[in-house]
Amino acid sequence: xxxxxxxxxGRYAGKTKALIPYFSEFALIRARVRIEIEYLIALADLNLDxxxxxxxxxxxxxxxxxxxxSEADARVVKDIxxxxxxxxxxxxxxxxxxxxxxxxxxQKEWVHFxxxxxxxxxxxxxxxxxxxxxxxxxxxAIRVNAMLMELARSWHGVPMLAHTHGQPASPTTVGKELxxxxxxxxxxxxxxxxxxxxxxxxxxxGNFNAHKVAYPQIDWRAFGDRLMNALRLERIQTxxxxxxxDHLAEVMHAMIRLSTILVDLCRDIWSxxxxxxxxxxxxxxxxxxxxxxxxxxxxxxxxxxxxxGVAIALFNHLAIKLPVSRLQRDLTDSTVLRNLGxxxxxxxxxxxxxxxGLRKLELNRARLDADLERNWIVTAEAIQTILRxxxxxxxxxxxxxxxxxxxxxxxxxxxxxxxxxxxxxDVKRELKEITPFxxxxxx
Numbered sequence: 134x135x136x137x138x139x140x141x142x143g144r145y146a147g148k149t150k151a152l153i154p155y156f157s158e159f160a161l162i163r164a165r166v167r168i169e170i171e172y173l174i175a176l177a178d179l180n181l182d183x184x185x186x187x188x189x190x191x192x193x194x195x196x197x198x199x200x201x202x203s204e205a206d207a208r209v210v211k212d213i214x215x216x217x218x219x220x221x222x223x224x225x226x227x228x229x230x231x232x233x234x235x236x237x238x239x240q241k242e243w244v245h246f247x248x249x250x251x252x253x254x255x256x257x258x259x260x261x262x263x264x265x266x267x268x269x270x271x272x273x274a275i276r277v278n279a280m281l282m283e284l285a286r287s288w289h290g291v292p293m294l295a296h297t298h299g300q301p302a303s304p305t306t307v308g309k310e311l312x313x314x315x316x317x318x319x320x321x322x323x324x325x326x327x328x329x330x331x332x333x334x335x336x337x338x339g340n341f342n343a344h345k346v347a348y349p350q351i352d353w354r355a356f357g358d359r360l361m362n363a364l365r366l367e368r369i370q371t372x373x374x375x376x377x378x379d380h381l382a383e384v385m386h387a388m389i390r391l392s393t394i395l396v397d398l399c400r401d402i403w404s405x406x407x408x409x410x411x412x413x414x415x416x417x418x419x420x421x422x423x424x425x426x427x428x429x430x431x432x433x434x435x436x437x438x439x440x441x442g443v444a445i446a447l448f449n450h451l452a453i454k455l456p457v458s459r460l461q462r463d464l465t466d467s468t469v470l471r472n473l474g475x476x477x478x479x480x481x482x483x484x485x486x487x488x489x490g491l492r493k494l495e496l497n498r499a500r501l502d503a504d505l506e507r508n509w510i511v512t513a514e515a516i517q518t519i520l521r522x523x524x525x526x527x528x529x530x531x532x533x534x535x536x537x538x539x540x541x542x543x544x545x546x547x548x549x550x551x552x553x554x555x556x557x558x559d560v561k562r563e564l565k566e567i568t569p570f571x572x573x574x575x576x
Contacts, residue, residue: 134146139475141475141478141479141482145478145482148481148482148485149478149481149482151268151269151481152265152269152474152477152478152481154264155261155262155264155265155268155269155474156261156265156473156474156475156477156478157474158207159204159207160261161257161258161261162202162207162210162211162220162224163199163202163207164257164258164260164261165220165221165224165253165254165257166198166199166202166206166224166227166228167199167257168252168253168256168257168260168364169224169225169228169244169245169253170195170196170198170199170228171360171363171364172246172248172252172360173195173240173243173244173246174187174192174195174196175356175359175360175363176243176246177240177243179348179351179356181348184240184243191237194235194237195232195235195237198228198231206227209227210223210224210227211223213226213227219250220250221245221250221253221254222250224253225244225245228241228244229241229242229244232244247336247341247343247344247347248336249336249337249374251333251374251375251376251462252333252334252335252336254467254470255332255333255334255375255376256332256333256334256361256364256366258376258381258470258473259330259331259332259366259376259380259381260330260332260364260365260366262330262381262384262473263330263365263366265474265477266325266328266384269477269481270325270477270480270481271322271325271326273480273481273484273485273488274318274321274322274391274484275322276484276488277318277395277484277487277488277491278315278318278319278322280488280491280492281311281314281315281318281398281491282311282315284307284308284311284491284494285307285308285309285311285312285315286308287308288306288307288308288311288496289306289307289308289309290306290308291306291307291308291496291498291501292304292305292306292501292505292569292570292571292573292576293305293306293307293310293410293501293504293505294501294504294505294508294511294569295310295511301504301508301510301511302511303511303514303515303572303574304505304511304569304570304572304573304576305573305574305576306573306576307410307496307501308576309573309576310401314394314397314398314401317394318391318394318395321387321390321391321394322391324387325384325387325388325391328380328383328384328387329367329380330365330366330367330380331361331366331367331368331369331376331380332361332364332366332367332368332369332376333368333369333372333375333376333377334357334360334361334368335354335357335368335372337374338373338374338461339371339372339373339374339461341353341354341357344356354370373458373460373461373462374461374462375458375462375466377456377458378455378456378466379456381451381452381455382451382452382453382455382456385448385449385451385452385476386448386452388444388448388476388477388480389445389448389449389452392441392444392445392448392480392483393441393445395437395441395483395484395487396438396441396442396445398487399434399435399437399438399441399487400434400438402431402434402490402491402494403431403434403435403438406431406434407431408500408504409497409500410496410497410500410501410504411494411495411496411497412494412495412496412497413431413490413493413494413495414492414493414494414495431490433486433487433489433490433493434486434487434490436482436483436486437482437483437484437486437487437490438483440479440480440482440483440486441479441480441483443476443479444476444477444479444480444483445476446476447472447475447476447479448476450469451469451472451473451476454466454469455469455470502570505569505570506569507543508569509542509543509544509546509547509568509569510536510539510542510547511569511572512547512567512568512569512572513532513535513536513542514532515564515567515572516528516532516547516551516564516567517529517531517532519560519563519564520554520556523556523560525554525555525556535550544568548565551564551565
């Protein structure tokens with residue numbers, strides 16, 4: 134780990150290991166093996182003259198090659214690739230050797246029949262991505278949102294001075310401000326949770342050329358649909374040699390939006406900590422600074438923001454690069470796709486940091502109350518609105534003269550202003566009941 138080039142596999146390896154079954158080289162090779170086996174079995178089930186269906190015992194032996202696929206098996210594939218210089222062809226040769234070993238040598242040439250490499254790769258990749266999203270990425274985001282909801286419920290009625298443009302503004306509540314992020318995150322989780330995943334399966338240029346010329350009587354498009362559906366994917370109907378990747382771009386763009394929302398959350402929480410609205414639980418043994426012993430830094434939110442920035446940059450590159458390919462294909466998608474797991478790893482690191490940071494937060498109610506008490510000026514909006522209701526001439530201008538640019542308008546000054554107004558005593562009492570603590574609308 135000390136010699137890892139990327140912190141994803143080095144410093145943060147413990148935080149990203151949940152993604153190994155989906156984005157590692159081993160995971161990709163194993164998924165390719167699965168696709169080839171599932172295709173072979175489906176092909177035999179067509180009951181071709183030259184290839185009879187496998188019985189259940191034989192199917193079980195074939196499926197076991199994938200089920201029991203090990204790192205040792207993956208190393209065998211990589212050794213074959215060292216000679217072929219072609220990763221999918223190496224999988225084909227590996228499977229042919231295994232079929233010989235289990236007594237199916239007579240059928241081994243049906244492995245990879247009429248396929249191009251991308252029929253395998255562009256099925257394996259969305260399959261792995263879908264599993265990673267459902268098993269790791271979405272649960273991590275849901276945990277963050279659940280923690281936000283727990284805090285929002287705990288602090289739902291706690292008034293807080295709002296800040297627009299960094300200046301005191303109409304009060305809100307802590308719980309409501311957290312719910313802003315909850316609602317935004319929920320929207321992206323809904324999008325990602327309902328995302329469809331597609332596989333490309335149609336031969337060298339997407340037309341089932343080789344399939345159709347060998348067996349013109351078979352509806353290969355329907356066959357491809359059935360195979361993809363059995364793998365929980367939808368088949369892209371019209372392609373070149375490769376997936377056009379528009380559906381992957383949709384995932385990347387949704388991940389960009391989700392990551393951007395979390396960056397916004399991190400910066401807001403960081404700001405509230407700097408304002409002393411939130412304090413952080415002290416963790417025994419932790420050090421905040423190498424020279425300043427008093428420091429308790431908001432490192433979890435800073436770490437998350439940094440990792441989210443890397444994730445967003447990579448998600449963006451994937452989204453704008455993958456859908457672009459020269460004519461019927463070039464190879465640029467292949468090397469780029471090998472980085473598919475990297476932005477998800479940075480996102481996962483960030484989500485874990487945010488969850489950890491949120492759990493350390495404590496509300497500093499005294500500071501919140503003190504800021505509200507110092508800013509009776511924010512009731513000016515409420516007062517001028519009621520004066521408008523009562524028909525008082527130019528109420529906005531009256532309050533502007535009293536408050537704009539002045540930071541020392543306290544309760545006493547505000548009440549004196551109210552007493553000087555030509556309005557009924559009932560309305561004066563109504564105005565005096567408005568405070569920075571209760572002027573929170575529906576928050």
